Amino acid sequence: MWDDSREALAGLELDSREQVLDVGAGTGALTRVLREQSPAEVVAVDADPTLLCRVAGSCLVGDATGLPFRAGTFDLVTCQALLINLPDPGRAVQEFSRVSRDCVAVVEPDNSAVSIESTVDEESHLARRARRWYLQGLETNASLGAVRGLFERAGLTEVSVRRYDHERTVEPPYSQRALEGARRKASGSGLTTDRETILEGETTVEEFDELRQAWRSMGRAVTEQMQKGSYRQREVVPFFVTVGQV
Ligand SMILES: C[S@@+](CC[C@H](N)C(=O)[O-])C[C@H]1O[C@@H](n2cnc3c(N)ncnc32)[C@H](O)[C@@H]1O
Incomplete structure (x- = not known):
């Protein structure tokens, strides 16, 4: 979905990253963009091995709320459309901030505003x-959108939010x-x-x-x-x- 508007990802500073983790990668929609835009080694993690087997390159089965990595392993930890599926999204954000040594970036839709x-x-x-x-x-909050509060509660600083309207047309x-x-x-x-x-x-x-x-x-x-x-x-x-x- 980032084909037409990659400036919304500018804050991730992808061209200077070395180790990137994409959590809840699914079949790798965001992982592919990260690999195209960054020289980093990009590792994909997902709880579902049947989806993950469609992602090329480094990937690992794992749970977003208990990631199998040491503190500070990555300089960027990302996810896209993962937190809206979790009963406790704040726990995942805390885990992202543990395994990152620099930046955490979360891409989530607000499905109530479609x-x-x-x-x-x-x-x-x-x-x-x-x-x-x-x-x-739903048991989870699929209208999360911006998650400034979750970031601040996880102790992340310099929090910024950019909106990206994803448009689909039928004609x-x-x-x-x-x-x-x-x-x-x-x-x-x-x-x-x-x-x-x-x-x-x-x-x-x-x-x-x-x-x-x-x-x-x-x-x-x-x-x-x-x-x-x-x-x-x-x-x-x-x-x-x-x-x-x-
Ligand atoms: C809506 S999909 C998003 C996939 C991909 N990030 C994308 O943008 O297309 C949500 C993904 O989160 C994964 N997931 C759900 N709960 C998880 C958990 N606790 N830990 C890791 N992955 C999880 C699902 O298996 C699914 O692949």
């Missing part, structure tokens, strides 16, 4: 409602991914996948069923517009890059 513009009128407000209910049902000619997305809306299957989580929050079964019905009708309108080539959608996900010094 915006959608669509040529199908109902899509924007239905997506907003579905997202709000889903976030209410003709439609990609396979976009066509599949429309099919999932029209069948309601995407929302059904999230049903259990949504019902963990304040939403009743009746409210969920009503939303699903409206969602499927919206999905049919999306499919119709796609057949005519008139469907357009723009989604913006705000990401925040929080950087601090050990």
Whole structure:
């Protein structure tokens, strides 16, 4: 996602790094950017070996809240979209500041502030409602965004935050991914996948069923517009890059 806007990563001073750790690397989306932009040895860590096996180069299975490294091993410790998945993100930040001897940088989205513009009128407000209910049902905070407070509590100093709006558009000619997305809306299957989580929050079964019905009708309108080539959608996900010094 950093193809079009790498200045948001400027605070990481990637060209002068020697040992970098990317925690919760998954399949290596951020790891690849770090390796392209830095002469450092970049080590990827993730709790899930099935994802990690798709990352080339140095990688290790490990837990963000108990990293298998000595204090001060790295001059930069990073993560992207990891803390939103953790019940105690502050513990991970403390661990990052232990294994770093210089800089910690965390990239997290604020999923409560995602915006959608669509040529199908109902899509924007239905997506907003579905997202709000889903976030209410999660056990973790997927709206973390900037984590200045967590950094300060971990004793990190010179904390700075940069925002990066990640934009995704759907327009003709439609990609396979976009066509599949429309099919999932029209069948309601995407929302059904999230049903259990949504019902963990304040939403009743009746409210969920009503939303699903409206969602499927919206999905049919999306499919119709796609057949005519008139469907357009723009989604913006705000990401925040929080950087601090050990
Ligand atoms: C949303 S993915 C982000 C992956 C990658 N950083 C990216 O930006 O595409 C979150 C990752 O965190 C990993 N993860 C979740 N809990 C973890 C933990 N306690 N320790 C290490 N990794 C963890 C998951 O396995 C998953 O790969």
